[in-house]
Amino acid sequence: MNSTQAKLSLGPLLFNWDVDKIRDFYFKIADEAPVDHVYVGEVVCSKRGYGNDYIPDVIERLERAGKKVIISGLALIMDDKDKRFMESHNAMSPDYMIEANDLSAINFLRGKDHAIGPFVNIYNEATLRYFEKGGAKRVSLNHELPCSSLKALADAATAELEVQVFGRLPLAISARCYHARAHNLNKGGCQYVCDRDADGLTVDTLDGVPFLVINGLQTMSYTYCNLMKELPEMLGMGINNFRLSPHDVDMVKVTQLYRDCLDGKIESDEASQSLEDEVFAAEFSNGFYHGEPGMEQVEL
Amino acid sequence: METLELVCPAGTPAALRVAVTAGADAVYVGFRDETNARNFPGLNFSPEELAEAIDFAHERGVKVYLAVNTYAKAGNNEPWIKAIDNADRLKVDAIILADIGLLDYAANKYPDLRLHLSVQASASNPTSINFYVREFGVRRVVLPRVLSVSEIKEINGQIDAGSEVFAFGGMCPMAEGRCSLSSYLTGQSPNMNGVCSPASHVTYEQLGTGLASKLAGLTINNFEEHEQVGYPTLCKGRFMANGKTGYLFEEPTSLNISTILPELIDAGVTAFKIEGRQRSKAYIGQVVKSFRLAVDKAKENEKIEINMDHLSEGGGNTTGAFKKSWM
Structure with missing residues (x-):
């Protein structure tokens, strides 16, 4: 595989890490990770977003390293607090491209160049066309779409399309905080317990099968999506942007493996094996892409 | 100002007749395919059946709403387009949509067709709702x-459309239209296939004196002999996390807001919706009759509690997110 057009992006950090850890993480990404775009901003819970003053430092460092920064917005906007938080993101346009994850953000961004994130439902060409007409230049697609839909959308797209190829999948979002609930708390008095699980709190079925993880208001897949072997097919469709979702692992190594794979320096089999051997032994999945249950790993 | 409506489910022509007779102001239905979010075997309407049902309802002063509330498939949106074309041809009173592409199509092609925004669109704030109102002329x-x-x-004070809330029946703890838990496990989702935790993937297994309910081979719940066995809806199962076993997401309960109807009327709600197009005629008859009474009392600012525990999932009731303590 050899595609100089192919670009890697680092999705927004979905977990509630300590501010110093976040800063260090992004500084390392800036210095060492071969990614083209970096999405920054709190997507899951507005309660986490206040007081996070690391963003300007991080943006500066990433830009100095030649990365393009995109600001990711909140996924579920319910009350005034959420709305004000979203507006603080939107205020960074047009200096930065904003990735809208809710229709209310798109409402503000229409007519300006913007990005649309995977929490806005775009399942078909007509919806894609509607948002493109409104100024969407980058669209990160929903993880649920099978390759047949990705292809049909890529055939129709004028915007840059992006697909998540690494990391736990954000399966659901709720008004209720499951992290708080798992600690016998409620959202109002959550004590920010979501900061205890850097990659989410594992949820097992009664059979003892690890199945999901909870991350505050969000419920995610236990498995890590890994579409390394599917990259050539997506490039063939005309999809050129691939999102890696941050986890508490050596993300520099992860991004390097995907980059090497895209550049044809190593085969996808070998890169996948390295991911398991050198980064971490996770359960991987690619089911959604192949039209199967999302948790499945379809052997190619 | 719209008059307050009781909007009731009709999964079949027979259930529609029951709902109409029991006191519904409006019924909502779907076509027999993946274009609606209750795409279950044996349910829903053909265009011919819908034409007859509309006649039956209209003769009795009851409105008929058509749910086309899944997301059209890339590369093949024909079933969805056909559903909208049929809705206009058959003169439904409103069509309930979630997909932006379909809203755009319906608004441009059939400007006189009344549009309601489905819960599957997950429009949870005034700005989002007014976006749909301005762009597509959504009326509710x-x-x-x-x-x-x-x-x-607060939302009702800031939007230029009516609002409908769920009053009774199954309840999603997740934001609707933004959940792929079902497809993660079974390959089938509400958004794409119109199903959640589909019956085709459900099995029950005897466990000593108890019973395990499974979805796609994974245990969603275990029931002791004395417990009422519930359907293994994924988010209402028992799971283990943080060293504890329990209903991590939501208990197998039903939404029942009969006790807070006056507050919701005061909050400007214009329609109450009963969930359950998959339910039996007997269930529909009882729930619609009870809520007819409750809504009529609530209009006079009288509160009555409807005890429908025997009709509820798992035998329990909740007012869900309507009360902040739920979160």
């Missing part, structure tokens, strides 16, 4: 089950 929004009564009141 079905509010997501993530909002409290005070939030609903």
